[in-house]
Amino acid sequence: MNLTEVLHPPIAPYRTGYLPVDAQHRIYFEESGNPAGKPAVYLHGGPGAGTEPRMRRFFDPEKYRIILFDQRGSGRSTPRGSLVNNTTWHLVADMEALRERLQIERWLVAGGSWGSTLALAYAQKHPRRVTELLLRGIFLARKSDDAYFYQDPNGTAALFPDRWEAFVATIPPRERGNLVRAYYRRLTSRNRKTAERAARAWSVWEGATSHLLPSRTEIASAARIRFATMLARIECHYFVNRCFLREGQLLDGIGAIRRIPAVIVQGRYDVICPMRGAWDLHRAWPGAKLRIVDDAGHSAFEPGTARELVRALGAFAAKA
Numbered sequence: 001m002n003l004t005e006v007l008h009p010p011i012a013p014y015r016t017g018y019l020p021v022d023a024q025h026r027i028y029f030e031e032s033g034n035p036a037g038k039p040a041v042y043l044h045g046g047p048g049a050g051t052e053p054r055m056r057r058f059f060d061p062e063k064y065r066i067i068l069f070d071q072r073g074s075g076r077s078t079p080r081g082s083l084v085n086n087t088t089w090h091l092v093a094d095m096e097a098l099r100e101r102l103q104i105e106r107w108l109v110a111g112g113s114w115g116s117t118l119a120l121a122y123a124q125k126h127p128r129r130v131t132e133l134l135l136r137g138i139f140l141a142r143k144s145d146d147a148y149f150y151q152d153p154n155g156t157a158a159l160f161p162d163r164w165e166a167f168v169a170t171i172p173p174r175e176r177g178n179l180v181r182a183y184y185r186r187l188t189s190r191n192r193k194t195a196e197r198a199a200r201a202w203s204v205w206e207g208a209t210s211h212l213l214p215s216r217t218e219i220a221s222a223a224r225i226r227f228a229t230m231l232a233r234i235e236c237h238y239f240v241n242r243c244f245l246r247e248g249q250l251l252d253g254i255g256a257i258r259r260i261p262a263v264i265v266q267g268r269y270d271v272i273c274p275m276r277g278a279w280d281l282h283r284a285w286p287g288a289k290l291r292i293v294d295d296a297g298h299s300a301f302e303p304g305t306a307r308e309l310v311r312a313l314g315a316f317a318a319k320a
Helices: 051-060 088-101 114-125 143-150 163-169 179-187 192-208 216-223 224-240 275-284 303-319
Strands: 015-020 028-034 036-044 064-069 105-112 128-136 263-269 289-293
Touching: 015 088, 015 163, 028 088, 028 143, 028 263, 028 275, 036 051, 036 088, 036 114, 036 303, 051 303, 064 088, 088 114, 105 114, 114 128, 128 163, 128 303, 143 179, 163 192, 179 224, 192 216, 216 224, 263 275, 263 303, 289 303
Parallel strands: 036 064, 036 105, 105 128, 128 263, 263 289
Antiparallel strands: 015 028, 028 064
């Protein structure tokens, strides 16, 4: 199966703009597809990764009014890489501000990885504004979820010991008891070389483990310092602050969204957001349909995962 065959054809936005959300931050947003179609917003991962054009292609452009935006400090939003007033709840408020700016009453919310975290947080805060949820690569922001990828030698490190060795090499042995905090000190350092070295190592670790079969293109993109700095700074800022969520908060809040139609898409061999998160979410929320992709890792752009995302959006559109 070829990814190009799975996705809808490329499209360009019919509208782009910036939304000032406070005295410092301006959020880039765009709309594509059918202006009279079913409103849907797509939440990118990271946090800090930003949007990219192929994200539009999960949606049928004849049926959907497709909204993408770059979260605070990410992509084309300004100021790039800013950690000031940048929390989960600022992003939730930004989504509401954008919805109101676009004069949308209710919208479908889709997101993967960190985007699934933000989608759950938003929906639990504003359940009446959400028509459906499409969640991929579930990240529940629990201590165990962070540790599996960033600390536990028996987690992702056991599957990618070569890549793990390069990741921890940036940090002296005496500081490896808390790698996220050690990286945070370097990513926020005033020494440019120190910050850039840490950013590249952090970003490449993620890029190298994102696909079932490692993607050279993904790894090369992750190594570009402009992207790496933005991603690593914001991700580490969120993770050192526990994503500004209580332990278990997103599972505890399922009652608020239990009646929202939802589909969970999960790569069985996802080593960034392991399937345990999707399984725990499904067990807490049996009404959410779980679709396991047996030949996929973490990326939304592996053919099997993309197929399930397109399929779910097609079904939601048909019921509109």
